Amino acid sequence: MYKLYCRAYQNMFKLVSKLLPWREPILLESEGAILELPKHIKSNNISNVLIVTDKVLMKLGLLDALFNSLEIEGILYSVYDKTIPNPTIDNIEEALVMYKNGNCQGIVAFGGGSPIDCAKGVAARVARPRKPISKMKGVLKILKKTPLLFAVPTTAGTGSEATIAAVISNAITHEKYAINDTVLIPSYAVLDPLLTIGLPKHITSTTGMDALTHAVEAYIGKSNTKETIILSQDAVKLIFENVEVAYNDGLNIEARKHMLKASYYAGMSFTRAYVGNVHAIAHTLGGFYSIPHGLANAVILPYVLEYYGDSVYEPLAKLADIVNIANNETKQIKAETFIEAIKGLNERMNIPTKISGINEKDIPLMVKRAYKESNPLYPVPKILSKQDLTNIYNMIKG
Numbered sequence: 001m002y003k004l005y006c007r008a009y010q011n012m013f014k015l016v017s018k019l020l021p022w023r024e025p026i027l028l029e030s031e032g033a034i035l036e037l038p039k040h041i042k043s044n045n046i047s048n049v050l051i052v053t054d055k056v057l058m059k060l061g062l063l064d065a066l067f068n069s070l071e072i073e074g075i076l077y078s079v080y081d082k083t084i085p086n087p088t089i090d091n092i093e094e095a096l097v098m099y100k101n102g103n104c105q106g107i108v109a110f111g112g113g114s115p116i117d118c119a120k121g122v123a124a125r126v127a128r129p130r131k132p133i134s135k136m137k138g139v140l141k142i143l144k145k146t147p148l149l150f151a152v153p154t155t156a157g158t159g160s161e162a163t164i165a166a167v168i169s170n171a172i173t174h175e176k177y178a179i180n181d182t183v184l185i186p187s188y189a190v191l192d193p194l195l196t197i198g199l200p201k202h203i204t205s206t207t208g209m210d211a212l213t214h215a216v217e218a219y220i221g222k223s224n225t226k227e228t229i230i231l232s233q234d235a236v237k238l239i240f241e242n243v244e245v246a247y248n249d250g251l252n253i254e255a256r257k258h259m260l261k262a263s264y265y266a267g268m269s270f271t272r273a274y275v276g277n278v279h280a281i282a283h284t285l286g287g288f289y290s291i292p293h294g295l296a297n298a299v300i301l302p303y304v305l306e307y308y309g310d311s312v313y314e315p316l317a318k319l320a321d322i323v324n325i326a327n328n329e330t331k332q333i334k335a336e337t338f339i340e341a342i343k344g345l346n347e348r349m350n351i352p353t354k355i356s357g358i359n360e361k362d363i364p365l366m367v368k369r370a371y372k373e374s375n376p377l378y379p380v381p382k383i384l385s386k387q388d389l390t391n392i393y394n395m396i397k398g
Contacts, residue, residue: 002375003383005376006375006376006383007222007383009376009377010222010223010376010377010378010379013139013223013377014223014379017223017272020140020182021182022182022185022272023182023185024162024185024268025151025161025162025185025186025187025188025189026040026187026188026189027188027189027191027264028040028188028189028190028191028192029191029192029261030192031192031193031194031253031257032192032194033190033191033192034065034066034069034152034190034192034194034195035065035066035069036190037066037069037108037150037152037188037190038066038069038070038072038073038075039073040150040188041070041073041075041106041108041148041150042073042074042075044106044148044187046075046105046106046148047074047075047076047105048075048076048077048078048102048103048104048105048106049070049075049076049077049078049104049105049106049107049108049150050077050078050079050080050095050098050099050102050104050106050107050108050119050122051063051066051077051078051079051080051107051108051110052080052083052095052107052108052109052110052111052115052116052118052119052122053079053080053081053083053109053110053111053115054081054082054083054084054111054114054115055081055082057081057110057111057115057154058079058081062110062154062195063079063110066108066110066152076102077108078098078099078101078102078104080094080095080098080118082094082095083095083111083114083115083118084114085114085290085292085293086114086167086169086176086286086287086290086292086293087114087115087117087118087121087168087169088168088169088170088171089121089132089133089134089168089169089170089171090171091118091121092118092121092122092125092133092168093125095118095119095121095122096122096125096126099122099126099147104147105147105148106147106148106149106150107119107122107123107147107148107149107150108150108152109149109150109151109152109160109161109186110152110154111152111153111154111155112153112154112155112157112158112203112207113153113155113157113158113160113167113210113293116151116153116158116160116161116166116186117158117160117165117166117167117168118166119149119151120149120160120165120166120179120184121133121166121168121179123146123147123149123183123184124136124142124146124166124179124181124183124184126146126147127142127144127145127146127147127183128142128144133168133179134170136179136181137177137178137179138178138179138180139180139181139377140180140181140182141179141181142179142181142183142184143181143183144183145183146183146184148187148188149184149186149187149188150186150187150188150190151186151188151189151190152189152190152192152195153189153190153191153195153260153263154195154196154199155196155199155203155204155207155263156196156204156207156208156211156246156256156259156260156262156263157206157207157208157209157210157211157263157294158207158210158211158263158267158293158294159211159214159263159264159265159266159267159268159270159271160267161186161189161190161191161264161267162185162186162189162264162267162268162271163184163185163267163268163270163271164180164181164182164184164185164271165178165179165180165184165271166178166179166184167283167286167293169286169287170287173287174287174288175287175369176283176284176286176287177283177373178283178373185271189264191257191260191261191264192260193253193256193257193260194253196246196256196259196260197250197251197253197256198250198251199250201247201250201349201350202350203294204243204246204247204250204259204349205243205247205298205349205350205351206292206294206295206297206298206351207263207294208239208243208246208247208259208263208294208349209243209294209297209298209301209342209345209346209349209351210293210294210297210298211235211239211259211262211263211266211267212235212236212239212243212266212301212342212345213275213278213279213297213298213301214235214263214266214267214269214270214275215231215232215235215236215239215262215265215266215269215270216232216236216301216305216316216319217270217274217275217276217278217279218231218232218266218269218270218272218273218274218275219232219233219236219269219273219315219319220276220305220308220312220315220316220380220381221273221274221275221276221378221379221380221381222379222380222381223272223273223274223379224273225272225273227268227272228268228269228270228272228273231265231266231268231269232265232266232269232273233318233319233322234262234265235262235263235265235266235269236319236322236323237322237323238258238259238261238262238265239259239262239266240323240341240345241258242254242255242258242259242262243255243259243345243349244345244348244349246259247349273379274377274378274379275378276304276374276378276379276380276381277304277370277374277378277380277384277389277392278297278300278301278304279297279373279378280369280370280371280373280374280378281296281300281304281366281370281389281392281393281396282296282297282300283369283370283373284366284369284370285355285358285366287369288359288362288366289355289357289358291355295351296355298346298351299346299351299352299353299354299355299396300355300392300396301342302339302342302343302346303392303395303396304392305339305342306339307384307388307391307392308380308381308382309382310332311381311382312335312381312382313331313332313334313335314331314335315381316334316335316338316339317331317332317334317335317338319338320334320335320337320338320341321334323338323341325337325338325341326338352398354396354397354398355396355397355398356397356398357398358393358396358397358398360397363390363393363394363397364390366393367386367389367390367393368386370389371384371386371389
């Protein structure tokens with residue numbers, strides 16, 4: 001009966017989602033596009049912004065060109081650079097204080113998924129000053145106008161520059177969850193491949209596989225639209241063609257450009273079609289052990305796809321056709337070959353097959369949280385039981 005309830009909930013939400021005020025970010029795409037951003041900030045009558053980033057990017061000097069361009073345009077800025085991987089409620093509250101004290105009018109998120117999600121959290125708190133982040137968990141809990149958000153991804157993975165979601169961690173309870181609202185879709189997204197040049201190999205690989213997970217989970221789910229199907233297919237094709245090139249040759253500007261676009265396409269896809277059990281499991285690992293989200297997704301993806309069995313043969317067979325593998329084979333063989341191809345990407349990019357450090361005692365609580373996250377919202381091809389999830393945790397633990 002519960003599975004019937006989940007499917008009914010998902011079908012209802014799919015219908016309701018058609019009525020939501022979806023929007024797409026205005027894209028600034030080119031080498032050096034970051035230099036154009038201040039003009040667009042100014043054109044929106046914003047003269048003071050909060051920049052949310054992290055200490056690594058500050059140390060590397062990646063923001064220097066943006067700072068110079070902002071100064072040329074006469075735009076004041078404050079910088080919050082304490083964002084950590086798997087950003088916390090504390091990160092958001094600290095940045096919110098800086099936003100208020102600086103009399104800021106807009107927010108620039110500069111970095112990977114963590115700074116962008118942190119910036120979204122700040123925007124949500126500005127819109128809802130009396131509502132804590134914990135009360136925004138779930139879907140459509142903001143429903144108020146937020147400050148304009150300008151997203152500048154420096155990794156090709158999360159797609160957060162295109163999505164309604166911000167994933168937040170509670171450092172006390174080790175819970176990691178998403179807040180989802182259309183008001184969190186950034187107003188602008190800057191896809192500048194020069195900002196990803198020199199990205200460490202392990203970040204290139206894991207964020208790339210993160211994008212692949214987004215595209216695949218959206219594609220095999222039951223809430224696809226004509227648009228999300230095309231976006232997922234395009235993302236998968238671009239990733240298979242470019243992620244290893246970017247990994248092996250970090251200076252290849254074309255591969256970097258294609259990976260940024262693939263991540264954006266995947267983000268556009270899953271923000272409408274949703275993700276699934278891979279993400280639910282990955283979020284618990286991030287909350288409990290601070291496992292980077294992309295790494296967790298990369299490891300978990302083939303396990304979950306295999307566990308789904310024949311419920312995903314047809315969509316995975318279509319993806320196999322798109323990436324031109326296992327031609328003239330049955331749907332099952334094509335699907336299995338596609339999963340093996342994912343494993344091959346992981347292996348060639350030195351991504352492990354297991355997650356080390358999982359404590360057996362933590363598994364029951366992680367199962368409970370992953371199950372609650374997945375159901376009834378995620379329109380997965382096969383609804384997994386708590387025992388199924390327990391089995392998968394045991395498969396992935398090193």
